[in-house]
Amino acid sequence: MSTRARTNRGPSAGPENRAALIAAARTVFEERGIDAPLSAVAKRAGVGQGSLYRHFPDRISLAVAVFEENLAEIEALASRPGSTLRDVVDLVTYQAEAAAAFIETIAVARADARVSQFDARLRAVLASKWTEAEASGAVRPGTTADDLMLAVGMVSASISHAPRDQRHAVAERAWALLGPGLGRIDAG
Numbered sequence: 711m712s713t714r715a716r717t718n719r720g721p722s723a724g725p726e727n728r729a730a731l732i733a734a735a736r737t738v739f740e741e742r743g744i745d746a747p748l749s750a751v752a753k754r755a756g757v758g759q760g761s762l763y764r765h766f767p768d769r770i771s772l773a774v775a776v777f778e779e780n781l782a783e784i785e786a787l788a789s790r791p792g793s794t795l796r797d798v799v800d801l802v803t804y805q806a807e808a809a810a811a812f813i814e815t816i817a818v819a820r821a822d823a824r825v826s827q828f829d830a831r832l833r834a835v836l837a838s839k840w841t842e843a844e845a846s847g848a849v850r851p852g853t854t855a856d857d858l859m860l861a862v863g864m865v866s867a868s869i870s871h872a873p874r875d876q877r878h879a880v881a882e883r884a885w886a887l888l889g890p891g892l893g894r895i896d897a898g
Contacts, residue, residue, distance in 0.1 A: 724765075727755070728775075730756060731772070731775075733755070735773075738750050748763075748766075748772070777809075777825075777828055780805045780809065781828060784798060784832065787801055788838060788839055795840060795848070798839050799858075802832070802866075803862075803865060803885070806862075806865065806881070807869055807877040807878055810869055810872070813866050813867070813869070813870040829859075832859070833855065840854070840858055848893055848895065849894070849895065853891070861885075864888065865884040868881070
């Protein structure tokens with residue numbers, strides 16, 4: 711039986727390896743929790759641990775990369791003509807359901823400079839869509855985008871503590887309770 715040696719592509723493999731590591735982290739952490747060995751992430755990505763640590767020197771760096779992709783997707787949706795506050799909130803909720811393992815890590819590392827920028831970016835996206843919904847009369851008078859951020863945090867925390875097979879139901883129930891207090895966020 712012959713074994714074929716892997717060809718080292720050098721620096722040109724960097725972007726591909728990074729993307730594979732982020733995708734693998736999503737899966738491994740979702741399946742095994744945020745404390746899963748980073749070696750499992752590298753193995754699933756098909757790269758060595760050296761490559762993992764070159765791209766992501768610690769667990770927080772890896773979680774930040776996953777959240778960066780999520781936030782970029784949210785920002786892209788929000789910038790599309792015709793997208794609504796509900797569309798953005800649905801995507802945030804969907805991502806929270808899928809990335810429950812990361813929520814706890816990000817919450818704990820909130821003071822970390824790599825993490826702190828996420829709140830500001832998400833708040834800016836939601837505030838923009840909130841302003842549009844407010845102009846159409848869709849949000850409850852006296853409520854603000856900060857109230858929506860609080861609701862998103864509450865729903866995300868609820869999801870992160872729910873078993874995987876119950877996350878969607880928990881998210882729907884949480885929004886059914888919180889949504890009326892915000893107004894008709896599905897309009898506008």
